[in-house]
Amino acid sequence: MTTPASTPSQASGASVHSLPRTLTRDLAAHDGQTVRLQGFVHARRDLGGVQFVVLRDVSGLTQCVGSGLHLPLAESSVEVVGTVKAHPKAPGGFEVQVKDFRVISAAVEAPPVEIPKMEWNVNPETMLDYRVVTVRGLKERAALRVQAELVAGFRDHLITEGFTEISTPKIVSAGAEGGANLFPIDYFGHPAFLAQSPQLYKQIMVGVFERVFEVAAVYRAEEHATSRHLNEYLSLDVEMGFITDEEDVMALQNRVLVAIMARLKERAQAEFTLLGATIPEVPAHIPRIPLLDARALVTEKYGHQVGGKDLDPEAERLLSQHYAETEGSDFVFVTKYPRAARPFYAHPDANPDGTQSSEITRGYDLLFRGIEITSGGQRIHDYGMLMDSIAAYKLNPTSLEGYTEVFKYGMPPHGGFAIGAERLTAKLLGISNVRYARAFPRDRHRLTP
Incomplete structure (x- = not known):
């Protein structure tokens, strides 16, 4: 049931309900006309006999001005009928002079945070605790809209290159990469277990469609609590058959990124402007x-000693800084990963004499603005080589029979990659914590909302 405002309506019920809904972004096309808006009370002010309501809908904000209105609490959903007038200080340059004001669904209590102000006066954990409301914020929803366009660009480009979208199990009997993060x-x-990756299944599906991709959540039971990790995240996975080596995979990813950025420029420029971010140019050939x-470069140039088998976060940052300064690229592929830093299915590289390397693989990572956003490479397709690799990694071949069986039947050379959608979104928009690039994040300490 809706609640009418106590002020008398200046528009008949028939005329109010016969008007089509207008979105706030379209007000300029209706200057001087009567329109019907629907949205949420973003902010409100009562100056004696005059009331100001900032209405928020899916497309933006507009200021509505009326008198004698009984304003509901912030975040109530309302309907406004009024006349559009140009106003230089109003959001979007237009305001609506209210003729009829109706509460569709009233908030029963004030929001726990003031959404228009929460970016500067709310504790970050509070924003996550009350995510059901704070996700309505303009910047919060802008980040999620960017991610939606990013995913759409990923999907659309792959379809144009002949890829088929698949859906793989998220309940599995064993992990795709071994290890204990399940x-x-x-x-x-x-x-x-919850699937940590669709890796094994997307490889199997190369034997069906040759080129496949999936957009789905994956799960990592890692005991971290950092600004760059989630325990559930959206993985954009690709696998392609009949490749020559990992260069084919990197070239595909290069094209995918070009397509994604083109879509963002076309469909999400307003969100980038709101968040003060810029859409990067993707080189035609990302440096490698x-x-x-x-590792040697960041040590010699910056004096940073890299620990572990991979690049640590500081090394990733410094390497990205180097390529931004020397080649103007926000992206860099780090290639030829050692076997110890890659899963059992990574294809070994070739030695200069053409023999198989026992130490180096055809695996790579892609860094963007100082952080890894992708792991990829060529996979082992030869059955004998795969069984040798499983033994070398000291994995149980019986537990992997559902995966290894397909390699008995002529699998082609293949490879692929996976992009973490939240990480890429966060780095694109300058969001310091990846949790704010997911509507309802799951981390080490958070199961709600």
Whole structure:
């Protein structure tokens, strides 16, 4: 049931309800005309006999001005009928002079945070605690809209290149990459896990469609609490068959990124402007550097000693800084990863004499503005080589039979990559914590909302 405002309506019920809904972004096309708006009370002011309501709808904000209105609490959903007038100080340059004001659904209590102000006066954890409301904020929803366009650009480009979208199980009997970062579940009395990656299944599906992709959540039971990790995130996965080597995979990813950025320029420029961010130019050929050379570069140029088998976060930042300064690129592929830093299915590289390397793989990472957003490379397609690799990694071949079986039947050379959608979104928009690039994040300490 809707609640009418106590002020008398200056428009008949018939005329009010016969008007089509107008979005705030379209007000300029209706200057001087009567329109019907629907949205939320973003902000409100009562100056004696005159009331100001900033109405928020899916397309933006507009100021509505009336008198004798009984204004509901912020975030109530309302309907406004009024005349559009140009006003230089109003959001979008136009305001609506209210003729009829109707509460569609009243908020029963004030929001726990003031949404128009929360970017500067709300504790970040409070924003997540009350995410059901704070996600309505203009900047919060802008980030999610950018991500939606990013995913759409990813999907659309791959379809144009002949890829087929697939859907793979998220309840599995074993992990795709080995290791212990799996969430166990009870599957009718049998042990099972939430999938940490669709890797094994998308490889199997190369034998069906040759070129496949998936957009789906994946799960990592890692005990981290950093600004760059989530325990559930959206993975944009690709796998393609009949490749020559990992260069084919990197070239595809290069084209995908070009397409994504083109779509963002076309469809999400307003969101980037709101967030003070710029859409990067993707080089026609993203620069590449082998991992060992990358480690040496950041040590020699910046004096940073890299620990571990991979690049640490500071090394990623410094390497990205180097390529931004020397080649003007926000992107860099780090290639030729050692076997110890890659899963069992990574294809070994070739030695200069053409023999198989026992130490280096055809795996790569893609860094963007100082952080890894992608892992990819060529996979092992030869059955004998795969079984040798499983043994070398000390994995149980029986537990992987559902995966390895397909390699008995002529799998082609293939490879692929996976992009973390939230990480890419966060880096594109300058969001310091990846949790704010997901509507309802799951991290080490958060299961709600």
